[in-house]
Amino acid sequence: LIFICSLLSMVHAQERNCGSFLKASLKNGEKLSGYLSKRLVFEKEAARSKTTGQLVIDFRINRLGRIDSINVIEFPHESLAKQAVDVLLTTKNSWQATTCDSSTIDHVYKIVIEYVWKSGDEKYVDPVVRIKKKVDKAMKKEAYQKAMEWINSAIALDEYDPSLFRRRAKIFERLDDSASAKTDIETSKRLKNMLLIKKLLITGYTTIRRVEVSRTRF
Numbered sequence: 001l002i003f004i005c006s007l008l009s010m011v012h013a014q015e016r017n018c019g020s021f022l023k024a025s026l027k028n029g030e031k032l033s034g035y036l037s038k039r040l041v042f043e044k045e046a047a048r049s050k051t052t053g054q055l056v057i058d059f060r061i062n063r064l065g066r067i068d069s070i071n072v073i074e075f076p077h078e079s080l081a082k083q084a085v086d087v088l089l090t091t092k093n094s095w096q097a098t099t100c101d102s103s104t105i106d107h108v109y110k111i112v113i114e115y116v117w118k119s120g121d122e123k124y125v126d127p128v129v130r131i132k133k134k135v136d137k138a139m140k141k142e143a144y145q146k147a148m149e150w151i152n153s154a155i156a157l158d159e160y161d162p163s164l165f166r167r168r169a170k171i172f173e174r175l176d177d178s179a180s181a182k183t184d185i186e187t188s189k190r191l192k193n194m195l196l197i198k199k200l201l202i203t204g205y206t207t208i209r210r211v212e213v214s215r216t217r218f
Contacts, residue, residue: 019101022099035087036088039087040200042115042204046079051117052115054114055084059111062106065095073110108194110160112200113201114199116204117203132164162188162189165185166184
């Protein structure tokens with residue numbers, strides 16, 4: 001675990017049972033995914049080495065609508081982590097706070113950024129999306145053990161996708177494991193409340209004359 005920036009010690013938001021829960025949002029109405037996608041690029045060092053992988057960041061928005069702590073959980077290259085933290089900090093005082101039953105609260109959020117590299121006109125296909133299709137196909141055939149194998153491999157690739165845990169909960173239900181199904185449903189809900197971006201994809205690719213970057217939001 002490496003800390004790139006910490007304004008205060010990271011304090012994880014306690015579990016709350018809110019009748020009405022509203023995530024924090026930028027005051028100007030812009031989506032965080034759009035804000036980041038306009039500003040994140042492959043840094044030179046990361047581009048030179050054609051770095052790939054996930055960058056995962058936790059950050060707390062306090063009840064005053066300010067980011068007061070940032071914690072980098074994992075990163076594919078230090079320069080990419082530093083860039084993302086710097087960009088995120090430009091929104092430090094620009095948030096409408098999280099509300100729980102109409103009261104503002106401190107809340108920890110998570111963002112996931114996937115960096116991939118390809119060449120020419122190669123089309124990038126998210127491996128997790130491909131596996132989801134295999135899971136759904138196995139479920140239709142009632143091949144629940146096979147579906148479980150596929151969904152576990154997907155979670156190993158992306159443990160922050162709430163939909164994966166919802167899918168696995170359904171498989172557990174089919175296998176008469178209600179306790180595990182309940183755990184996965186709770187995990188899915190917790191991730192959904194934490195994620196401000198499901199996944200932001202930053203793609204670097206080489207053409208004959210230049211290196212270009214494209215961005216896709218899931």
